[in-house]
Amino acid sequence: MTYSPRTYRITVSTLFFMAGLCFSSWASRIATIQQSLGLNEAGLGAVLFALPVGLMLSLPLSGWAVSKIGSRKVLAASLTLYGLMLVCLGLANSVTLLIVCLIFFGMASNAVNISVNTQAVATENLYPKPIMASFHGLWSLAGFVGAGIGTFMIGNNVATLTHFLIIGGIVLVAVGICWAFLHDDNGKSERGPAFVKPDKFLITLGAIAFCSMIIEGAMFDWSTIYFKKIVGAEKGWIGAGYTAGMCAMASGRFVADWFSHKFGLKRTLQISGLLSLSGCMIAVIFPILIPAMLGFLLIGAGISSVVPMVYSAAGKSETMQPGPAIAAVSTISFTGFLIGPPMIGFIAEASNLKISFLFLAAMAVCVIVFTTRAKI
Structure with a gap:
């Protein structure tokens, strides 16, 4: 029905x-x-x-x-x-x-x-x-x-x-x-077989999400530590960066559809990367409570739309069915979510936590570069 x-x-x-x-x-x-x-x-x-x-x-x-x-x-x-x-x-x-x-x-x-x-x-x-x-x-x-x-x-x-x-x-x-x-699809699709090698389009989408998910995973696991050790926030404020980021992430997802419809997928992802880059740089250059909160707010806004936009684009693949296409992109992107937090730890151990957040800024640059070069 x-x-x-x-x-x-x-x-x-x-x-x-x-x-x-x-x-x-x-x-x-x-x-x-x-x-x-x-x-x-x-x-x-x-x-x-x-x-x-x-x-x-x-x-x-x-x-x-x-x-x-x-x-x-x-x-x-x-x-x-x-x-x-x-x-x-x-x-x-x-x-x-x-x-x-x-x-x-x-x-x-x-x-x-x-x-x-x-x-x-x-x-x-x-x-x-x-x-x-x-x-x-x-x-x-x-x-x-x-x-x-x-x-x-x-x-x-x-x-x-x-x-x-x-x-x-x-x-x-x-x-x-x-x-x-629910949509009664019964596993039937006219858009290609279930298993084929992901094409360049899907791999590029996965790479964009991979870089963004590295930033997201690091924000989840390291934001309170950053505010405690680098910002020097008082006990009641060490979760401020995480809260700011999560609020911006949730809010951003409710405006991302409108923005994408008005300005297009490519521009949306480019601006997402730019917001993440700006947030990381502000948090590193100005490790003070209010500027750092603003930085994490921008990071949350930047990562908010990347995964849903990428999943939406993957689901419209012309070479794979929606489920396997989303699974392929999810596999690539989730790897970033897993390796992001430990990589931040390794970099911080070798140098310091501020330097590790510059690595996140580099990932944001990659989001912009991959999106700019992608045919989306």
Whole structure:
């Protein structure tokens, strides 16, 4: 059955929000789980590595599954698994169980990412202007909501399992309601086979996202450390850079579609790189609270539109089906998200943290250069 574009948009938006709520709920209770299992920082870091392992394991499988059985079925199954694995994380009473659950949680997360973006591309094709970034904006908004719910649960001494049962239940209900209103693609596509070597266009898109994701990963993991050690912020302000960046990232995604429609994809990505470059340079040259906050605000604005714009373009590939095309670009870009934070650590150890942020500025320059040379 076919529905109106608005119905599809509301449905896909809801599931983007559920995916963000699921992940942020887990993130909000990491410290609680660390304490309950008696993990030190090194132990926690080792355990958390299970999440990207699961993500990487599922990358090729997710694209194949979307092409064979359709993004609708994959999205419903993977988001259901995502909610169930969140509950399992609340049940995990040993490090071994936690690692196993995190691997499956990561696998489900990536399958949701590929399939929901494939649904988003199909929905965007029904509109005369871009809408992809707004979907990702709802994922970011869900991050704030999930963090707020987590803070409330912790403040009221609600057990982690109870918290995760509530969120998991909401996710499962949402899947049940939205199932009938998703694009019923059944894995059928007229745009090429499921598996072919990504062409130059997709590789270039992946390279643009790779550089931007290095910046994004570093901002997530190193912003508070930068404000503590370089900016010298007081205890209550060490999270100011992270907050500024996240707020700008979420807000930027709600205006990126309008900007892209008005000025084009190439100009949008070029300006995104320029904003990230400016933010990195301000944070390095003026390591003072207010200028540094402005710098991280610009970084957040710069990285906000890159991934959704790149996914949107990949989903319109003429050589690969949308699911595998998005999976190919996601594989390249996610590698940047993984290697970014440790690279910052290595550079900081060899020199200092300010120099490492100049490396992020270089990645922003690469976003501009790759975009300028790309035929998009």
